[in-house]
Amino acid sequence: MKLTDLYNKIISQEPYNDMSVFFSSYESFEEIPLISRYSRLKLLKNRMSDDSVSDFLVGLSFFLLNSIKALSLKAADDSIFFAVTFTGFEILEEQGVIIPNIFIYPKPASINFLEKIQKNSSNENSQEVKEVKRHFLRCNLDNIFDFYESRFYDSACGEDIVRVFVIPKSFKK
Template identity: 35%
Template sequence: MNKLEKEMQFLIEKEGLDDLSVFFCDYETFEEIPLFSRFKHISFLSSLSFNEKNKILIKKCIELINKCKLNAKNYIDDKNISDYFICVSLTDWENYEDVNCLTPNIYISRKKNWLLSHLKLKHSQTIEENLIREYLCSIKELDYIVLISSGFENYKRVYIVHKSIINEDIELNKKSNK
């Protein structure tokens, strides 16, 4: 394990994200858990560019999501597992300059159908969305798609969602928004 990987693992432990049960709690609607709670917790990335920081942080979030997907059956019964939703949300688009990176979050819900009906995720060609698509290609995370919600203009969030989680509703949204 190289120094960067050790620092990232320490970050996960410091933030309590090594306790997977956090990702399976039955929150009222959804929860958005940041990868880091303090800017100083990612100070070990300070020598990196904006793009490199974002790629590293997004990759770590995707690793966490994959780990959660692999362990979901240990936390959620078979009857309710199909309503579990997990993805990466990227926030702080308006003030990314403060830390020179975006804030990646693990976005979770045990009410997938309800959540998707409210988010109304869709494909678009916003600058933000295209930037994240470039990152995913660069870090070779091709099983994920990049989406925004219908309220993107007011609440800038970009979602990185595994293709297996998305249902036909998003595909229908994509076609109806063209």
């Protein structure tokens, strides 16, 4: 697969095509998916297995985090908390693929956020955390990230809301 195909058919149509989206003035947290439309998965799914597509997207999220880190150092903007998150695990059942999001949380709202995640995360790995870790392991990235889970019951929809946070150890402040 040519990188230009990846860019033209996927990245050019996503908000992160313009990296300034990661440095916008957000009042609360924001999550930007790497793939926002299932139709854009077709390019990848036609060329790779579902596991390989998930691995590819994990690698792309790592690339984006490193790019964000480099840009934030240049802009002297260390007031934003970044991580990779995974939500919507029903997509895994439907499409066979996990789709990473880039999680953005500006200060002052994000102060002590990491400590809250660590405190509320279960010590036991859920199926969702295990699935995410499996793909980071397949990409040889598991040792440079910490994995946390946020899970709560939403009475409005009658379901557990699960979010897996993947936080680069080097991003910790």
